[in-house]
Amino acid sequence: MATEENTDRKETDRKKADRKEEEAHNGGPERIAAPTAMRRASGQLAQMLQCEPGSVSALKATGDGWSADVEVVEIERVPDTASVMASYRVYLDAQGQLLGYERTRRYGRGQIDR
Secondary structure, eight states: HHHHHHHHHHHHHHHHHHHHHHHHHHEEEEOHHHHHHHHHHHHHHHHHTTTTEEEEEEEETTTTEEEEEEEEEEOOSSGGGGHHHHHHHHEEEEOOOOEEEEEEEETTTTOOOO
């Protein structure tokens, strides 16, 4: 029995080593898909800021993950067009975990870019 356990353990260790070597060769673990990155960027930012997520206005793959621009409602007012919106740039790693964010713009909901 001990021999079987040792053989199983060696095989498991070999598989782990092979997986690590393959990840290193391929540049690391596989990147999540774009739709998943969009949902995670929006959801994690809303959770951090404790405000309602609006939409993802931009998404770009980076060398080590994703960069997304997420629009959020910062101050809700009546009528809706008087609400204050903000655009945040969100940085995710390849697996979709939040690395950081920064506010890039604040504007009125009814404002149109020129």
